[in-house]
Amino acid sequence: MMRSYINRKGTKVVVTEKHLDTAIKIKEELQKLSPTRRTSWARHKNMMKKEGFLDSDTNEAYRCLIKSEQKERGVLPSVNKHADLLSDNKLQSIKFEIGELNSAKLELQKQGTSVRKLVRDVNKDVLFIEHIEEALKKKDFSKVGVFSKYAPEKYKEQKTMIVCLSDIHYGAVVNLPDNKFNRDICARLLNKYADKVIATIIKENVSSVYVMNLGDLIENVYMRNQNLYNSEETLSEQIVNATELVIKFLDKISAYVKVKYSAIAGNHDRLQGKKDSNLSADHAIRVSNKIIETYAKYSNTQVKFVAAEDYYHSIDVGKYSFCFIHGDLNNLQKKTLLAELSNLHGKHFVAVIGGHIHHFTMLEVGNDQYQVTFGSIKGIDEYSVNIIGAKSSRSQGVVLIGKDGFEIRKIGL
Ligand SMILES: [Mn+2]
Numbered sequence: 472m473m474r475s476y477i478n479r480k481g482t483k484v485v486v487t488e489k490h491l492d493t494a495i496k497i498k499e500e501l502q503k504l505s506p507t508r509r510t511s512w513a514r515h516k517n518m519m520k521k522e523g524f525l526d527s528d529t530n531e532a533y534r535c536l537i538k539s540e541q542k543e544r545g546v547l548p549s550v551n552k553h554a555d556l557l558s559d560n561k562l563q564s565i566k567f568e569i570g571e572l573n574s575a576k577l578e579l580q581k582q583g584t585s586v587r588k589l590v591r592d593v594n595k596d597v598l599f600i601e602h603i604e605e606a607l608k609k610k611d612f613s614k615v616g617v618f619s620k621y622a623p624e625k626y627k628e629q630k631t632m633i634v635c636l637s638d639i640h641y642g643a644v645v646n647l648p649d650n651k652f653n654r655d656i657c658a659r660l661l662n663k664y665a666d667k668v669i670a671t672i673i674k675e676n677v678s679s680v681y682v683m684n685l686g687d688l689i690e691n692v693y694m695r696n697q698n699l700y701n702s703e704e705t706l707s708e709q710i711v712n713a714t715e716l717v718i719k720f721l722d723k724i725s726a727y728v729k730v731k732y733s734a735i736a737g738n739h740d741r742l743q744g745k746k747d748s749n750l751s752a753d754h755a756i757r758v759s760n761k762i763i764e765t766y767a768k769y770s771n772t773q774v775k776f777v778a779a780e781d782y783y784h785s786i787d788v789g790k791y792s793f794c795f796i797h798g799d800l801n802n803l804q805k806k807t808l809l810a811e812l813s814n815l816h817g818k819h820f821v822a823v824i825g826g827h828i829h830h831f832t833m834l835e836v837g838n839d840q841y842q843v844t845f846g847s848i849k850g851i852d853e854y855s856v857n858i859i860g861a862k863s864s865r866s867q868g869v870v871l872i873g874k875d876g877f878e879i880r881k882i883g884l
Pocket of ligand 1: 638737739827828829
């Protein structure tokens with residue numbers, strides 16, 4: 472069937488199948504470049520021209536035609552199909568657009584700045600919230616784990632465990648000989664971590680778990696210019712989908728013990744890349760926390776959400792106080808940090824625990840007092856290899872607390 476639309480002059484314009492193919496692909500590519508998946512139709516028309524289609528338009532009738540055609544075709548093309556189209560040189564205009572983004576550093580920075588400005592504007596925009604709502608509608612939070620799989624032994628000392636989640640970087644794509652990472656691998660690793668946590672719960676007779684998220688939940692698409700090319704999904708999708716993985720993680724553990732959850736923000740969670748220009752509380756964790764809080768409130772889960780400050784949290788277990796930070800705003804290798812944070816918050820911390828540097832370190836800075844960094848879920852990336860020159864294994868970490876002591880433990884993944 473030939474498809475057509477009415478142009479501005481009131482003339483009926485018949486378009487070919489090939490026109491529609493190309494128009495849809497270009498629309499999708501443009502949407503990928505936009506944080507709210509909006510299409511710039513003026514740009515679309517220009518790119519269509521470059522592809523040799525002079526009969527496209529920017530008016531409502533044309534936009535409706537493309538939209539209905541997309542709907543009719545049902546499925547949105549996969550990422551692979553996009554890649555095919557690009558590698559087959561089928562869409563020169565898209566290659567040109569991306570090439571333009573890639574080519575000059577100056578141009579890139581200019582693009583980056585305008586993208587960041589857009590993000591800032593968009594954050595205040597109701598569209599961002601709509602997009603989150605849209606992404607959330609597809610989720611099913613009604614299936615909640617059953618709290619019956621395990622009972623701690625009564626005659627043994629029952630322990631508490633703080634389970635840290637750090638530097639998940641959901642949405643990052645890494646393809647190095649030493650490390651592969653994407654959303655599927657991310658989901659598998661979190662599942663594996665949950666299994667290890669459950670094994671520890673049973674082995675150590677743990678009766679309650681506090682899951683502490685140390686930040687960098689998402690990779691973010693606006694951190695560094697390169698992130699445009701090494702990440703998948705839009706910002707809002709990353710937040711929603713990463714949060715869903717956290718909920719699955721909490722859900723799985725909460726089938727064994729009661730679970731509390733708190734989260735603080737890392738540098739990658741900032742909705743504006745540069746730390747000095749970012750509003751102090753404008754971060755992905757705020758959105759993610761709201762989702763988890765709502766989930767905990769309205770489902771009959773054993774998970775309890777506990778609000779933390781944006782960049783700091785403390786947990787008291789028995790006589791011990793633990794301090795949590797992401798690690799980008801403080802230097803965890805500086806031996807006076809624990810004392811400084813204790814002073815600042817008026818608590819005698821036995822340990823300050825962070826992430827950020829993506830590998831496990833433990834520094835004893837006093838009598839049984841520690842400064843600790845736990846590793847990442849993401850593992851090494853091009854950035855850490857080329858720029859920082861650091862390599863490290865994937866790991867997370869837990870703190871086991873009993874009556875007479877605590878143990879900080881690295882969990883390899
Ligand atoms: Mn990180």
